[in-house]
Amino acid sequence: MPTADSAASPPHDPSRVDRPIADDAHPETDAAVYRQPGFAAFLVSRLAAVFAMQIQAIVVAWQVYDITRDPLTLGYVGLAQFLPMVFLLLPAGDLVDRFDRKRILQLSWLAQGVCSACLIALSLQRPESALPFYAVLVLFGAARAFTGPTLQSLLPQIVPRAQLGKAIALNSSIMKIGVIGGPLLGGLLYTFGAALTYSVVLACFMVALLGLFGVPVRYTVERQPRDDTAWQRFTAGIRYIRSKPVILGVISLDLFAVLFGGIVALLPVYAHEILHVGPEGLGALRSAIAIGALLMGLYLGVRAINRHAGLTMFAAVAVFGLANLVFALSHWFWLSFGALLIAGAADMISVYVRLTLLQLATPDEMRGRVNAVNMLFIGASNELGEFESGVTAAWFGTVPAAVIGAVGTLGIVGLWMWAFPVLCRADRLDDVEEARVEPSPTAPAKRG
Numbered sequence: 001m002p003t004a005d006s007a008a009s010p011p012h013d014p015s016r017v018d019r020p021i022a023d024d025a026h027p028e029t030d031a032a033v034y035r036q037p038g039f040a041a042f043l044v045s046r047l048a049a050v051f052a053m054q055i056q057a058i059v060v061a062w063q064v065y066d067i068t069r070d071p072l073t074l075g076y077v078g079l080a081q082f083l084p085m086v087f088l089l090l091p092a093g094d095l096v097d098r099f100d101r102k103r104i105l106q107l108s109w110l111a112q113g114v115c116s117a118c119l120i121a122l123s124l125q126r127p128e129s130a131l132p133f134y135a136v137l138v139l140f141g142a143a144r145a146f147t148g149p150t151l152q153s154l155l156p157q158i159v160p161r162a163q164l165g166k167a168i169a170l171n172s173s174i175m176k177i178g179v180i181g182g183p184l185l186g187g188l189l190y191t192f193g194a195a196l197t198y199s200v201v202l203a204c205f206m207v208a209l210l211g212l213f214g215v216p217v218r219y220t221v222e223r224q225p226r227d228d229t230a231w232q233r234f235t236a237g238i239r240y241i242r243s244k245p246v247i248l249g250v251i252s253l254d255l256f257a258v259l260f261g262g263i264v265a266l267l268p269v270y271a272h273e274i275l276h277v278g279p280e281g282l283g284a285l286r287s288a289i290a291i292g293a294l295l296m297g298l299y300l301g302v303r304a305i306n307r308h309a310g311l312t313m314f315a316a317v318a319v320f321g322l323a324n325l326v327f328a329l330s331h332w333f334w335l336s337f338g339a340l341l342i343a344g345a346a347d348m349i350s351v352y353v354r355l356t357l358l359q360l361a362t363p364d365e366m367r368g369r370v371n372a373v374n375m376l377f378i379g380a381s382n383e384l385g386e387f388e389s390g391v392t393a394a395w396f397g398t399v400p401a402a403v404i405g406a407v408g409t410l411g412i413v414g415l416w417m418w419a420f421p422v423l424c425r426a427d428r429l430d431d432v433e434e435a436r437v438e439p440s441p442t443a444p445a446k447r448g
Contacts (some may be wrong), residue, residue: 175299
């Protein structure tokens with residue numbers, strides 16, 4: 001079997017060249033992942049951005065509801081951010097593969113900071129309509145369309161291939177700190193005024209932007225110009241994923257597992273009507289998932305999964321489904337809390353394997369477009385998962401809906417193990433090869 005580097009840069013392929021900056025033979029490859037140059041700065045920048053987004057999400061939703069007193073407007077808050085992402089993710093992935101990823105990420109965070117400045121101005125004016133907030137959120141969602149694929153594509157250019165799995169685990173787990181602490185901090189800051197809170201959000205985005213200046217890009221490839229049309233470039237990620245069973249399997253498994261296992265939308269009903277714990281208990285239940293993911297991510301950042309990666313991912317998704325089933329049937333708060341804790345930890349294992357396989361099996365010049373499709377799948381699974389949970393709860397009741405979702409997740413695991421045997425055979429993550437990118441039959445590569 002050829003090595004990943006030899007498969008990634010064959011001498012006869014005009015669309016690829018050898019890595020000019022660094023490779024996995026670099027002596028720093030053996031250092032701990034957190035000692036890799038720029039990795040700590042990257043984590044600080046991203047954590048600052050996550051805090052900014054989480055704080056802003058809490059405050060803008062509260063403001064909009066305070067103006068309208070209509071729960072439906074909260075759905076519009078999410079829709080205003082989601083729709084521009086759907087339309088812009090594929091073009092964003094193309095730009096990420098063609099231009100400097102670090103600069104794109106900085107510009108994206110700068111645009112989001114401008115949106116925060118607009119929210120400061122709106123808060124000072126105290127508008128009587130929510131429409132100006134929706135307009136700002138549309139711009140915010142458009143900027144976020146460039147953030148997701150850029151972040152996932154930039155990390156493999158910062159750390160060596162051998163350290164990528166641990167880097168992904170640490171990155172994912174550290175981000176949970178922002179997911180847990182951001183809403184709490186946002187609620188606390190809002191007591192001092194919305195304008196002050198958005199000022200903190202703006203400051204966080206500026207910290208994220210400036211922090212990237214200290215992040216060196218050390219693992220990259222030169223890109224040869226090609227004659228592909230814009231449409232061919234935009235859809236290249238979809239075509240590439242369809243042609244690679246390993247990548248298609250991990251992305252689609254996550255899509256349908258989350259689609260059926262989207263139990264988060266039902267947590268307010270469980271807290272109020274089944275567990276009788278009130279808003280404090282609801283907050284604890286929501287944090288349990290993030291805490292489980294955080295602890296498991298920290299563990300994986302120290303002890304990576306070395307063997308049977310494919311089967312481990314399937315087992316993790318199965319445990320995720322079983323934990324959701326226990327939660328669905330539980331009437332005891334601490335049992336429910338523990339089930340969600342386990343579900344969060346199992347989900348982190350699945351995310352770790354999925355993202356590592358996705359990054360290692362995708363050549364650098366395709367990562368932006370492939371990650372854009374992955375972000376599109378993630379967004380669809382989260383949004384549609386909450387919609388599916390709400391619809392089934394309205395049709396069958398809350399507990400039956402949760403049970404149906406958990407059983408559906410287990411069924412997906414069995415079906416995907418049958419449909420993607422190559423994923424079951426995936427053993428060591430480090431052995432996954434970077435596939436070659438063949439020139440489009442209708443758009444041959446330019447020759448110098």
